[in-house]
Amino acid sequence: MLARPLRGCLVACILFTAADARAQAAPPAAHEDEAFDMMNVLSHNGLHDIKDESWNAYGQFTYISSWHPSFAAPYTNANGSVNSLIPDAEHGYTGSATLFFGVRLWRGGEGYFVPEFIAELPFSQLRGIGGAIQNFELQKTGSPTGQLYRSRTYVRHTIGFGGAPTEKTSDPMQLATVVDSRRLVLTGGNFTVLDFFDRNSVTWDPRQTFLNMAFMTHASWDFPADARGYSYGAAMEFYWDDWAVRFGRMLPPQDPNSEPVDFRFWEFYGDQVELEHDHMLLGQPGAVRLLGYRNHVYSGRFADAIAAFEANPAENAADCGANLYNFGSGNAMAPDLCWVRKPNVKVGAGINLEQHVTGEIGVFFRGMYSDGQSEVDAFNSADRSLSFGSVAKGSAWHRPFDVTGVGFAMSWISQVHAQYLAMGGIDNFIGDGHLHQAGEGVVDVFYSLNLFKAIWLSADYQYLWNPGFNADRGPVNIFGARIHGEL
């Protein structure tokens, strides 16, 4: 009998090979010129210059439904812990709608405003899964009652330094224009760090590709953000032909994974630096990106929580009370991070590869190592992660707007993180009360069927094993469906 991770790898390899053998399409573009959207319609009627824009406006809506049948679990929420994925069958969903407004403010200056609406029902109150949460749209503060919010409000200024003219197409959050291949781009305001860092043209828009969050970015990149995934900050991007270097400082949440943002940017912050090189390999484009981050945030270290509990068992998970920020565990025999939060540093580094294999197939790889000494502050519970896969479009079977893909992702936690969970501790997402430590893995395969060049209907299957990094629980079969439209 194959061990579960090995079996998962085998499933991934079979699916990957099968997809590779039959797919003959291109990776999805950010926004197709032929797409049926408002700006293209205006342009085709001579009412808008889509090559040199003073403004643009786009929209999207996405509804994702997920379901998992019951799965095996010898224990759930043991000893008063509260973060297990519920083993009974569950249904969850997200519904989101976004408007993207962009305007040219001055020569080289652009402003963007992006209101967004979301309603959601996660599995198990978004608890029990570490790095492979089944739906990338889920937010920690979401609820079935829809909420409207500003996802982005920012200003960007580009300073050209010559080089080759580079065309920027009309896209959401990008005005069409021509820029220098050597340029400095300064951005400030309210946005998500994923708008500028760790981009990957193969998996760029998860609303058309994989549903699982493990493929949106590095699962173990604890990028600074509020509970929705957005924050305030500034970014600087310097492009020199095929090279780019980026630096950004973003604000963290006031408490781990909470919505309020701490504006003391001199004291609490998340810094990231990224180096990118774009290349041609056998005539096909590709890119390599190296990313490093350093967070200085108000958080708890696992070793400190364990030491505090061992020194004084009264400092346990059940006794955090109302004054210490905590995640609601009732386990009096477990340590808790609530007792030991203070300014801490968290660091990590990762690599992001993308390569078009033919003109119509793209492959990707991501891997990241974070120190794993302190709790998740903004993203998810993984401390180390990798993901790879392939995405293709349906040109070969005369459906060029269809998208299909298969991906494999694994994530792990550090030894001290595992020790903390094994003692019954919980973080914001995981903690079953016991732990049989293992890597959490997922295979995600999807097909997105395009209708009218503007709507995609997707079917998605995920095989998730060791949920919450716990080999005692799972595996879980997750079935998903998505309808996504772009305006």
Added chain:
Amino acid sequence: MASSNADRALGFAGMVLFASTVASRASAQPQQAEGFAVDRFYTSAPGGGWFVMDDLAMRGGLGGGMAMTTDYASNPLRVAGGSQPLAVVSNQATADFGFAVTYDRWRLYLNLDAPLLNKGQNGMVGDYRFTAPSVDLGSKPDALSDVRIGLDTRLLGSPTGAFRLGASAQLLVPEGSSSDYETDGTVRAMVRALVAGDVGPIAYAGQLGVHIRPFDGSPTPGSPEGSELLYGIAAGARFPVVGDAVVVIGPEVYGETAFKAFLGSTTTGLEALLTSRVEGTRDNGAQVRVKLGTGGGIDPNFGAPEWRAVLSVEVFDHGAKAPKP
């Protein structure tokens, strides 16, 4: 038997006494005042010229505008009743983002208000307990309040003529928190008749309309009292500056009064702003308008503040291609 009747009467009297005591104690319990949408600064559509009024200058082919208006209001909600008014909302700052599409004489627009700051004082006024909002950018980094969707049209007059008559309808969809004084929590609507014109160097505009507001805070002091009559007038002198740009300087006065107590002393709000703006006047191409205003409440009820400062930046385009006749 007599004894038993006496006991029963005594018991009944005791119950009545207990019930009346409970009732009187219950009536003495302070009631929590409900929050509502305090911000009365309903900006005109992007490209609308004035801060609140509208110049009805829509023209050309497919065009549009985007605007960001930030305003700060000091003491927009003071509730009288004690020895001195309670400033339930004492500091309020908002950023309003507007997006408009125009075609010929029509304008369709969307306005989204982002509360940046909303603070005040807790306290009692009469039998009501007021809980002040506590909102800043840190606690609510991405909040939006009521969404405003509007349609304006010019019915009579040319875009630059001496007299223009128009109509406007707006729908306000509730969003945000009523306890933070961001929204009524109910759908609202505004229907307005608009006038505007340019006579030599003088520009003017006015409005008269109805604010259909289901929220009726009565008898809570300081709260809205149902639907209202909206009114306003603006006038300014136009001075040419560089190129085709002009400066317009003049006052805007606007307010509302509840139909329930028409022009009553506590049911009428009136606010005035001294405004100035620099704007492009070309028919085609993207133009910029920068507006600055400051003023305050003349009749400071319902959200008319002690003083207000406003800054707005608009980018608008009348549209290059005129519709076919």
